[in-house]
Amino acid sequence: MTEAVRKPVLAVGPFHPLQEEMEFFQLTVDGEIVTDIDVRISYNHRGIEKLSEGLQFDQVPFLVSRICGICSASHPLAYVQAVEEIAGVEPPERALYVRTIINELERIHSHLLWVGLAGHFIGYDTVFMWAWKYREPVLDLLEEITGNRNNYGNVKVGGCREDIPDELVPKMLKELDAIEKKTEMLTKAVLDDPVIHARLKGVGVLKKEDGIKFAVTGPTARGSGIAIDVRRDDPYAAYSDLDWQVISQPEGDVFAKAVVRLLETIEAAKMTRQALKKLPKGPVAVEVKEIPPGEGCGHAEAPRGETFHYVRSDGGNRPVRHKVRAPSFVNVPSFKASCIGESIADVTITLAAVDPCYSCTERMAVVDGRRNVIHDYASLLQMSRAKTTRLRKEIGAPEMKLEDI
Secondary structure, three states, rough: OOOOOOEEEEEEEOOEEOEEEOOEEEEEEEEEEEEEEEEOOOOOOOOOOHHOOOOOOOOHHHHOOOOOOOHHOHHHHHOOOOOOOOOOOOHHHHHHHHHHHHHHHHHHHHHHHHHHHHHHHHHHHHHHHHHHHHHHHHHHHHHHOOOOOOOOOOOOEEEEEOOOOOHHHHHHHHHHHHHHHHHHHHHHHHHOOOOHHHHOOOOOOOOOOHHHHHHHHHHHHHHOOOOOOOHHOOOOOOOOHHOOOOOOOOOOHHHHHHHHHHHHHOOOHHHHHHHHHOOOOOOEEOOOOOOEEEEEEEEEEOOEEEEEEEEEEEEOOOOEEEEEEEOOOHHHHHHHHHOOOOOOOHHHHHHOOOOOOOHHHHOOOEEEEOOOOOOOHHHHHHHEEEEEEHHHHHHHOHHHHHHHO
């Protein structure tokens, strides 16, 4: 018997210009068509959940804001809502509005960042320059409120650390008007451009039924006609007090995901304007003296979709268990439905269309069948260094010294 012919395998990663972080996709191809695909993640494992167990409850928001720079408002919000559920704490009404405003400003900045990168990926750098220029005033507003353009560090158990000064509100309303008009212009330019239509329409289609099977969330779901949104379906912060629409498109292709993000940007500007005009008077935090034993789960609609945090307390000043589920963890595997059957040239833009965050999906554990840890941090570090030394010898690379780093 003749040996079965092996189909060629094409590697995308661990570093690739269309993927912002380290990942490794293996594409099995038949000519130019992808017939199978697999992925490896956890190249950037930072042990966030374990680090959280060594911090006090009020320190953890600063840690989880660094899970993802573009979700540095939604991760801390989901976490503090979990802790507030354990403690039975109700933040002041003004704090709920401030949280909403910061999270919607983050959504605008995240979506414009993605739209700009998407334009750059397909060679449309005019879109890239427009989107990132329009995004700058949003980051400036976030800096004026919290002191930071990213990793805001504003939310805490019981409310917010920083308030929105009343004198800043007129400026914010003026900037939001300008952002909305510019985004509307950008949206019309994208919707009317025949080259973008030709490049993105019908590419990387994720059918509605496949989206449901993979439990996708956020714009990835809404771009496939699955109109889910935690802000409406299980309201938190001040979202139930605002008048807004869940944006969805039925086509499921890359173009539909771009349209969803652009229209959501406009909707987010309207929501932020409403929240600013309704901003109630009063404090932005209540005092929380201790966290009792118990467990809680908080979630938020991050720019990429639902993120949730599970926290367990034993009555001490630190969480005894902290579990994070970011939206990319369910969105990334949908490539099994959207990329197979596509051409090689379309796969990378399809992967990028879910706006993946690979460091959000970090997962690493080495245990035996009885869940006993086989390798601790020190042994894993030793194994990594030994492998690096072996690879350097194999390729003839010089030995790296500490003073060279």
